Amino acid sequence: MANRKELDPAGGPAAAYGARVRRLREERGWTQEELAVRTGYSSKHVSAVETGRRSSTLAFSRALDVAFGLAETEQSYESEWQKLRHGVLLEGFPEYIHQERRAVELRLFEIGIVPGLLQTSEYAQVLASSSVARGVITAGQAAERVEFLAGRQQLLEQQRPPALFVVMDESCIRRVVGGREVMAAQLEQLVEFATRPLTVLQVAPFDIGERRPFDLPVNLVTLPDRSVLAYAESQAKGHLERDNGTVASTLLDYHRLAAESLSPADSVAMIEEVRKGML
Known part of the structure; x- marks a missing residue:
């Protein structure tokens, strides 16, 4: 004492x-x-x-x-x-995270970068370091972001993970983040995720053009009672939508997007083709 x-x-x-x-x-x-x-x-x-x-x-x-x-x-x-x-998370995001942990199904759409739940630690570190270089966050906050993401990803490793449906714009796999080696490893991990029994991974190719219904990332959370929440982000903040009409419309657009996208098998083939080009 x-x-x-x-x-x-x-x-x-x-x-x-x-x-x-x-x-x-x-x-x-x-x-x-x-x-x-x-x-x-x-x-x-x-x-x-x-x-x-x-x-x-x-x-x-x-x-x-x-x-x-x-x-x-x-x-x-x-x-x-x-x-x-x-302070290191976008306004509105902590509320989404609370619902994400309760989810029985997650539907994600992303543009430009691989969705956080599917990122390798090296890929995530590059993104965080880039924010530091731009003066958006401090080095300490960058480390906290990466650690926080690692904690989120444990959701997919638990005994009963939620079913995960992911549609990525083609830009997610063609935009090189962290150099060819980091990107190749990231693409390899995407292929591994696609083999999981509760994961469906699709690529929305550039040539669907105006038929892509979303211009911003969208997350849809299905809760144990089968209710659905929608989460979307602007540059400044995130918003969790609970209105049944709005969420139903977003869910319908998500299904349309999935129908327009490549099949899971063709998506993996495209990812593999891009990965080989990195080696």
């Missing part, structure tokens, strides 16, 4: 987060070592988060929620972490 560091919850969001971890731990009479065992992290990690020397992560926040019995509550550390990270 002689080395116990006094915490100042007013020192900022991270300091308040760490102070709360210590308070709840001590209320239960646990040592840092005991909390470490309960979360699967080291006592050194617990100490660093409590004292604000290390930022928490989504995975650690979820582990804390299990240890403290706060999962799926308004007081969860996951919710607090989301608020801490809101």
Whole structure:
């Protein structure tokens, strides 16, 4: 106890987060070592988060929620972490992420870049670093974005992942991001995703022209009760649409887009052809 560091919850969001971890731990009479065992992290990690020397992560926040019995509550550390990270996410996106985790089906359409859930870590890092170079975010925020994306991608690795339907504009596979080696690895991963039993991957070729119904990325989330939400982004913010009429129209356009796009087999063939051109 002689080395116990006094915490100042007013020192900022991270300091308040760490102070709360210590308070709840001590209320239960646990040592840092005991909390470490309960979360699967080291006592050194617990100490660093409590004292604000290390930022928490989504995975650690979820582990804390299990240890403290706060999962799926308004007081969860996951919710607090989301608020801490809101500054590196587009306005409206955290609300979408909450629904994405509940989804039984996801339908995605993307233009220009590979959808985040399907990105390799190297591809994602290049995009984040590009934002740093343009002065949009800091290097620290870039690292948080990449880490956050990795956490999102675990959704597809869980025991019962949602069915994933993806339509990518042809520009997603032909726009080289990070150089030929990074792009080739990304395309190889897309081919792997296409083989998964709950994944349908299609390419919307350039020659569908004006028959492509969307000019912006669109995400459609089907929830366990079969209700559907639509999410779209502008340059400045994202919006989650719940109106049944609007969502039904967007879903119909998505089905039209899928019908106009290449078949899954032809899509994989195109991706493979582009990948070979990178080697």
